[in-house]
Amino acid sequence: MDNLLLVYACYFIAFATLIGLGAFVEIKFRSQVKELLEDYD
Amino acid sequence: MYKYIAKYFLLEKVFLFCRATALWSLGIGAISFLLVAYLCLFILPADATQSEVYRILFVHVPSAIFSELVYIFMAINGFIYLVWRTKISAIFLSSAINIGLVFTALVLVTGALWGKPTWGTYWVWDARITSTFILLIQYIGILALKSSFNSKETADQIVSIVAIIGAINIPIIKFSVEWWNTLHQSASITFSGSSIDAEMLYALPLMIISFAFLAFFIFSRNIQIEILSRNSNTKKVRELLNG
Numbered sequence: 677m678d679n680l681l682l683v684y685a686c687y688f689i690a691f692a693t694l695i696g697l698g699a700f701v702e703i704k705f706r707s708q709v710k711e712l713l714e715d716y717d
Numbered sequence: 718m719y720k721y722i723a724k725y726f727l728l729e730k731v732f733l734f735c736r737a738t739a740l741w742s743l744g745i746g747a748i749s750f751l752l753v754a755y756l757c758l759f760i761l762p763a764d765a766t767q768s769e770v771y772r773i774l775f776v777h778v779p780s781a782i783f784s785e786l787v788y789i790f791m792a793i794n795g796f797i798y799l800v801w802r803t804k805i806s807a808i809f810l811s812s813a814i815n816i817g818l819v820f821t822a823l824v825l826v827t828g829a830l831w832g833k834p835t836w837g838t839y840w841v842w843d844a845r846i847t848s849t850f851i852l853l854i855q856y857i858g859i860l861a862l863k864s865s866f867n868s869k870e871t872a873d874q875i876v877s878i879v880a881i882i883g884a885i886n887i888p889i890i891k892f893s894v895e896w897w898n899t900l901h902q903s904a905s906i907t908f909s910g911s912s913i914d915a916e917m918l919y920a921l922p923l924m925i926i927s928f929a930f931l932a933f934f935i936f937s938r939n940i941q942i943e944i945l946s947r948n949s950n951t952k953k954v955r956e957l958l959n960g
Contacts, residue, residue, distance in 0.1 A: 679768065679769050679770050679834050680769050682770070682773070682830050682833070682834065683758065683769055683770065683772045683773055684758070685830065686773045686776050686777070686826075686827045686830050686831075687754050687757075687758065687776055689823070689826060689827070690776045690780065690823055690827065691750055691751075691754070693819055693822070693823060694746075694750075694819065694928070694931045694932075694935070695747065695931075697815065697816075697819050697935055698743060698931065698934055698935050698938075701815075701935055701938040701939055701942065702938060704938075704942060705938045705941055705942050705945075708942055708945055708946070709945070709958060712945060712949055712954070712958060713958055713959075715949075716955055716958070716959075
């Protein structure tokens with residue numbers, strides 16, 4: 677049972693890390709676009 | 718030949734391609750990861766010797782593959798940048814760093830979590846694990862280097878040189894299990910066959926594909942960020958954002 681929790685933890689860590697980094701770059705990209713559009717206006 | 722290839726990598730075209738494919742890539746990657754994870758966790762049978770713990774390998778192995786592939790990609794782009802001075806190669810290199818860093822961290826963490834029930838320890842300083850740890854340090858170093866120069870051009874040059882020199886670690890990681898006596902086992906899948914049963918093996922390429930889609934999403938957004946930050950004052954970027 678302990679080992680199964682370890683397995684679940686690995687999958688969670690992998691998914692959360694990749695989606696987390698994805699969310700980070702998405703937010704960074706959107707704020708950059710917003711900033712540039714404001715500058716152009 | 719090179720000019721023929723290069724015309725397909727114009728910044729504008731690359732930006733538009735990334736914009737069109739990024740969110741699709743995220744959607745496909747996230748859904749396929751969840752489906753393949755369900756397959757790996759609940760459908761595949763338990764292993765005869767490792768029982769449930771072997772399921773970690775479906776996350777560990779793709780992370781290991783990408784941690785090395787991303788570095789090779791960076792070194793190749795670094796080389797192209799230094800020889801032909803193509804902006805897009807420097808952008809590709811810069812956009813891949815954090816992806817490689819995350820995959821290398823994942824391979825070390827999932828490897829440690831697999832090692833505890835299998836080897837009885839989270840960590841040993843054997844050749845494979847140590848060389849992978851060095852790869853993590855290389856990624857951190859390159860990321861730090863990239864942001865430590867005021868001039869983007871200087872940063873690109875230095876990062877390219879460091880990426881090329883650091884590529885020596887990739888064959889060391891790959892062949893460490895053959896050159897030295899390591900706790901880490903040698904490759905389970907070779908050109909001559911696989912020691913993993915076919916009943917379990919088919920899930921591995923599926924997980925690699927889902928990782929690739931998620932990585933491509935991050936990569937394409939990183940490329941867009943790089944293109945915007947390097948060309949924010951140009952007319953083309955204004956047109957791209959308004960178009």
